[in-house]
Amino acid sequence: MLRQVLKRLATAIPSVIGVVVVTFLLTRVLPGDTAAYFAGPAATPQAIAEIRAKLGLDRPLPEQFAAYVKDLATGNLGNSLSTGRAVTTEIIARLPASAELTLVGLLLSMAVAIPLGIVAAVKQGSIVDHACRMVATAGVSLPVFFTGLLLVYVFYFLLGWAPAPLGRLDVFYSAPPDVTGFYLIDSLIARDLDTFRAAAAQLVVPALTMGIFSLAPIARMTRASMLAVLSSEFIRTARASGLTPRTVIITYAFRNALLPVITTLGMVFSFLLGANVLVEKVFAWPGIGSYAIEALIASDYAPVQGFVLTMAIMYVALNLVIDLLYGVIDPRVRIEG
Amino acid sequence: MTARAQTGAPPARSSFALLRHARYVIGENPVTGIAFAIFVLLVVAALLGPLVTPYDPLASDTSATLRAPSAKHWFGTDQLGRDIFSRVVAATRLDLGIAIFSVALVFALGGLSGIAAGFFGGWVDRVVCRIADTIMAFPLFVLAMGIVAALGNTVTNIVIATAIINFPLYARVARAEANVRREAGFVMAARLCGNGELRILLTQILPNIMPIMMVQMSLTMGYAILNAAGLSFIGLGVRPPTPEWGIMVAEGAAFIVSGEWWIAFFPGLALMLAVFCFNLLGDGLRDIVDPQRRT
Numbered sequence: 001m002l003r004q005v006l007k008r009l010a011t012a013i014p015s016v017i018g019v020v021v022v023t024f025l026l027t028r029v030l031p032g033d034t035a036a037y038f039a040g041p042a043a044t045p046q047a048i049a050e051i052r053a054k055l056g057l058d059r060p061l062p063e064q065f066a067a068y069v070k071d072l073a074t075g076n077l078g079n080s081l082s083t084g085r086a087v088t089t090e091i092i093a094r095l096p097a098s099a100e101l102t103l104v105g106l107l108l109s110m111a112v113a114i115p116l117g118i119v120a121a122v123k124q125g126s127i128v129d130h131a132c133r134m135v136a137t138a139g140v141s142l143p144v145f146f147t148g149l150l151l152v153y154v155f156y157f158l159l160g161w162a163p164a165p166l167g168r169l170d171v172f173y174s175a176p177p178d179v180t181g182f183y184l185i186d187s188l189i190a191r192d193l194d195t196f197r198a199a200a201a202q203l204v205v206p207a208l209t210m211g212i213f214s215l216a217p218i219a220r221m222t223r224a225s226m227l228a229v230l231s232s233e234f235i236r237t238a239r240a241s242g243l244t245p246r247t248v249i250i251t252y253a254f255r256n257a258l259l260p261v262i263t264t265l266g267m268v269f270s271f272l273l274g275a276n277v278l279v280e281k282v283f284a285w286p287g288i289g290s291y292a293i294e295a296l297i298a299s300d301y302a303p304v305q306g307f308v309l310t311m312a313i314m315y316v317a318l319n320l321v322i323d324l325l326y327g328v329i330d331p332r333v334r335i336e337g
Numbered sequence: 338m339t340a341r342a343q344t345g346a347p348p349a350r351s352s353f354a355l356l357r358h359a360r361y362v363i364g365e366n367p368v369t370g371i372a373f374a375i376f377v378l379l380v381v382a383a384l385l386g387p388l389v390t391p392y393d394p395l396a397s398d399t400s401a402t403l404r405a406p407s408a409k410h411w412f413g414t415d416q417l418g419r420d421i422f423s424r425v426v427a428a429t430r431l432d433l434g435i436a437i438f439s440v441a442l443v444f445a446l447g448g449l450s451g452i453a454a455g456f457f458g459g460w461v462d463r464v465v466c467r468i469a470d471t472i473m474a475f476p477l478f479v480l481a482m483g484i485v486a487a488l489g490n491t492v493t494n495i496v497i498a499t500a501i502i503n504f505p506l507y508a509r510v511a512r513a514e515a516n517v518r519r520e521a522g523f524v525m526a527a528r529l530c531g532n533g534e535l536r537i538l539l540t541q542i543l544p545n546i547m548p549i550m551m552v553q554m555s556l557t558m559g560y561a562i563l564n565a566a567g568l569s570f571i572g573l574g575v576r577p578p579t580p581e582w583g584i585m586v587a588e589g590a591a592f593i594v595s596g597e598w599w600i601a602f603f604p605g606l607a608l609m610l611a612v613f614c615f616n617l618l619g620d621g622l623r624d625i626v627d628p629q630r631r632t
Contacts, residue, residue, distance in 0.1 A: 014470070015471070016474075018467075018474055019475065021471075022471060022475070022480075026486075137617070140559075140612075141609055141613035141616055143563055143566060143605060143608050143609060143612070145567065145570050145583075145587075145590075145605075146586060146601070146605035146608065149590055149601050149605065153598050156594060157596050164594060269476070270475075270477055271477075271478075272476075273478075274476050274478025274479055274567075275478070278478075278567055282590060293571045293572065296482065296490075296572065297572050299490075301486065301487070304483060307479070307482075308479055308480065311475070312475045312476065312479070312480075
């Protein structure tokens, strides 16, 4: 098992190299003088030359790349121009907020989408099946920032159920002591139920927005792969042997249908990490997405580069985890791999 | 697979059959008809745009700010008193324009390099696949943000970024389709007649995979619109006061919490309808071109 894990880890190396090269090229090779860009519009040629030397931009490209990789290896992503703070510390401080939002959103959506897909496949042509198809078509057409705003209007303005969409915690509460960075978990560790309730209230609507966004691909894939499995011979045998429908569907069919669903999760994560940025903007969520947006507006490149790199590395890592999950769910993959 | 390989080079008689099949598909699935109607509406709005709007989309009117939808202002007015209906209609041209240009660009780049990869194989194939894999290693919207940030904050760069993130989709489809036809009878015949490889690629393979590529283009149009609107929502590319759906939703976002829902709602609705329309059209088109892949 360990050897397989290592083997799979090795296959992620080209992706990581590609990601590092692309993020490097994005700043260095593209049109426009980076030094002049960093110096600002009012800089003298002398100041630009000084900055060029300071940033190491007067050295040959391979040498710059080596310096960049060395910085990365020590966890140095440079400093933000506008705040002067190190990008790495800022991203690490904000990452839990984004992760909490994305993961809760994904869990919510899986909790709805997978049962929906199963029922749609088992009762083909029923109302649930039509509902599933509608969700799958409408879900991919909804701009995630638009859904977010609609939910804010309904749950905050009309119904008054949700708090104002302004960050992770109402101003009257203070953040729980930092253990995992996830407010929901930290407040439980601190046995502070009030804070837990407040954090959960802030989280529900943005997480719901993320959930609705990822509902469509998961429901669609669950339905399709359940349909494929249900028409196979071992299911017919199981049914003929007189097993209860429950055992046939949950134990036999669903476990086999899970593999394509897990594959879809890889793609869903690509969308979710992007949608995360938009949702964070709508809900003033203090995650790495809103950090990148602030930097983008201020033309502050180092944080954006750090953000793109962090997201890409996380995405590669998530795909790795998904591949390893395969082996856990389906022993056949383990043997072949 | 054989049925698909035969879809290319249709004889004259089958164009009638294709039309009948198209009518059958629309009859089976009236949603495709609705999608086509929305499509026509969008094209009319994009072409006529500012000519047919009741108000100037840029003109502000301080005496009528933040008005709810009424007979005078169908979609209400925003914080500067601009008519939202006029702005939504006027924005169609820019939004569709961004999507069409980026899809055309990615078709030229991704489609052609994909065909070359599938047809020639070898190092061309390896290079194209490596590029596609590297792009796929990023969450796509995040990569688009990075590209726009690096290239500069303009509409042209939004088009380029949207094209780049769609590159793998086109390259992969074109590669697979070209690969299947590489040793097909008609390619052999063309080769026997003394055609060069590049000529075969452009005159035999390319026209044959066009139907599949058209489906791909229609399916990615919706995604291109969403992506461009998302980028302008976070403040990239399009600058106010230019009417564009994404930026209009962003402007209206601040007023949602105080109950002025119409400022963000109508541009968002237009955006949703446009994406919905292209996704449904893509599905319908696929049913016509490639009946085996119907879901």
